[in-house]
Amino acid sequence: MRTAALLACLLAGSANVYPEASSSTASRTTENHPAVSATTQPPIITDTEVSGWVRRWQNRLGLSDWKIEAKIVRLAQLPKGTIANIHWSLPRKQATIKVLDSSDSTLPKGEIARDTELSVVHELVHLSMAKLPLDANNTELEEEAVKKLSSALLTLAESEQK
């Protein structure tokens, strides 16, 4: 029985890294990140914003009975090659979502907020599948489904706001 799981997600690439995976195929490189100091700039995304996205999507996905914490973390605090992850405990109904600090993002500034919200939706879709008998050693299909669903949900929500 899978009571706790750690999922690391790569939205831009194709790989999903589980800690038990013997080899990682995560491919989003970070080496060419421009070495610009962002410490003097205001953050593009804030804890309040990320928490707001978590609450909104948690409710939309019927996960209101979960206690979900959101954290903005630096690149080194995420599994290699990933930009967001989620860790959960099914018996406790508690989860922690980590999203990448905007100062470590390689995306154009104008795309960071939407991409971070997409990370939140993506990780919550994983959480909504947490009880399914998924194969931790073969995650490509799960990742593909989660990507398509999260992207469709966010696009739909955006079209409703117009």
Ligand SMILES: [Zn+2]
């Ligand atoms: Zn994923």
